[in-house]
Amino acid sequence: MGRRPTLRRKGSYWFSEAGGxxxxxxxxxxxxxxxxxxxxxxxxxxxxxxxxxxxxxKGPTIDAIIERFMEWATRHRAPKTALxxxxxxxxxxxxxxxxxxxxxxxxxxxxxxxxxxxDYAIKxxxxxxxxxxxxxxxxxxxxxxxxxxxxxxxxxxKILRESDLPTNDEIERLYRRATxxxxxxxxxxxxxxxxxxxxxxxxxxxxxxxxRCLILARHKRSATMRDPVPRTIHVNDAAFAVLERLxxxxxxxxxxxxxxxxxxxxxxxxxxxFANLRKAAGVRDHITPYSFRxxxxxxxxxxxxxxVVVAKLAGTSVGVIDRSYAHWRSDVFRDAQVRLEAMRxxxxxxxx
Numbered sequence: 001m002g003r004r005p006t007l008r009r010k011g012s013y014w015f016s017e018a019g020g021x022x023x024x025x026x027x028x029x030x031x032x033x034x035x036x037x038x039x040x041x042x043x044x045x046x047x048x049x050x051x052x053x054x055x056x057x058k059g060p061t062i063d064a065i066i067e068r069f070m071e072w073a074t075r076h077r078a079p080k081t082a083l084x085x086x087x088x089x090x091x092x093x094x095x096x097x098x099x100x101x102x103x104x105x106x107x108x109x110x111x112x113x114x115x116x117x118x119d120y121a122i123k124x125x126x127x128x129x130x131x132x133x134x135x136x137x138x139x140x141x142x143x144x145x146x147x148x149x150x151x152x153x154x155x156x157x158k159i160l161r162e163s164d165l166p167t168n169d170e171i172e173r174l175y176r177r178a179t180x181x182x183x184x185x186x187x188x189x190x191x192x193x194x195x196x197x198x199x200x201x202x203x204x205x206x207x208x209x210x211x212r213c214l215i216l217a218r219h220k221r222s223a224t225m226r227d228p229v230p231r232t233i234h235v236n237d238a239a240f241a242v243l244e245r246l247x248x249x250x251x252x253x254x255x256x257x258x259x260x261x262x263x264x265x266x267x268x269x270x271x272x273x274f275a276n277l278r279k280a281a282g283v284r285d286h287i288t289p290y291s292f293r294x295x296x297x298x299x300x301x302x303x304x305x306x307x308v309v310v311a312k313l314a315g316t317s318v319g320v321i322d323r324s325y326a327h328w329r330s331d332v333f334r335d336a337q338v339r340l341e342a343m344r345x346x347x348x349x350x351x352x
Contacts, residue, residue: 005018005019007036007037011067012027012028013025013026013028013063014026014027014031014036018040018044019044023043023098024063024064024097025039025040025098026039026063026093027090027097030090030093031094039098043098059100059102059142060101060140060141061098061099061100061101062097062099062100062101062104064101065101065131065140066093066131068135068140069089069131069134069135070082070086072134073085073086084123085127085131088126089127091124092124092128092131095111095112096108101132101141101144102142102144104132104144104146105149106146106149106150109128109146109147109150112125113153118153119155121153125147125153132144132145132147160294160298160324164286164291165291165295165298166291166292170281173281173282174186174277174278174281174283177277177280177281178277181258182277184242185270185273185289186277186289186292187238188239189292189293190292190296191236191238191296192214192233192235193292193293193297193314194233194293195290195293195315196267196270196289196293199257200257200264200265201255202216202255202256203252203253203254203256204250204251204256205252207247212234212240213232213233214232214233214235214243215230215231216230216232217230231315232312232315234313243256270289271288274288293314296313297310297321297325297328298328301321307321307326310325
């Protein structure tokens with residue numbers, strides 16, 4: 001009687017050489033031993049001849065290149081980006097982790113995203129594409145393109161409407177109810193257009209009093225720029241007064257926004273505090289700290305500031321400004337409409 005197939009741990013993965021074929025069955029922290037064993041039995045059942053199993057696959061498995069990719073991403077990408085990559089690639093690992101990396105097909109990608117919403121599917125596909133591009137560039141696998149016959153889903157059109165922004169009355173009510181650190185955060189978000197996490201990551205040494213700005217060396221776009229540049233956040237009098245007070249008497253490496261225990265705030269804690277403020281002030285549920293970033297950008301555009309300058313102020317690209325906020329450039333469109341009406345009026349008068 002033949003030996004019973006066995007399963008063991010190899011690094012962070014379930015592994016077996018049953019049938020003479022090395023196979024991986026997912027990470028041990030995501031797949032139970034019984035699930036991995038079931039996958040092993042299913043793989044053995046697919047073998048056309050148990051006495052003469054197929055030759056071991058050439059090249060690394062998908063799980064193997066995911067592990068190498070995550071080691072690289074942890075060193076070269078922001079922690080949040082690396083965490084998102086790992087979460088997205090975990091689905092790919094669960095589906096085809098033990099298969100050769102070169103065997104991934106367009107049909108596999110379609111199965112991966114079938115049960116996901118469009119936006120979430122796009123994020124997963126972006127992570128998979130980043131995995132394969134890095135694997136090929138680093139020489140982990142030979143050139144291959146599982147996306148060659150795959151049609152990327154189109155993202156849903158998102159429109160920032162006037163109703164999405166806080167009204168002047170809501171802003172006034174929020175300021176009346178806010179106290180302490182929540183008031184400081186509200187003032188900074190309202191007057192700088194920062195992303196929610198950016199203010200939380202600011203250190204005392206990032207505050208430049210002479211130039212009235214914050215300098216962030218590591219920010220959202222620094223990991224994707226070919227030549228990273230610091231994120232410069234300019235502040236007005238209201239934000240400057242808050243920053244100067246918060247930085248007074250603190251060391252250069254200390255966070256400017258801390259809780260009662262002196263620990264830095266995290267985004268979830270800020271959102272929780274803001275939710276309480278929103279309820280007390282009677283403000284609509286969809287208004288969040290990030291709503292003030294949208295308000296900052298739209299106010300800049302309505303003030304006639306050039307989109308290139310607005311992109312610099314907001315720490316984003318001109319493409320994002322054009323794609324998500326172009327309809328707020330009312331001065332440009334209003335001027336075009338006035339010129340059109342003037343031309344039509346002149347033409348009508350000539351014909352009289």
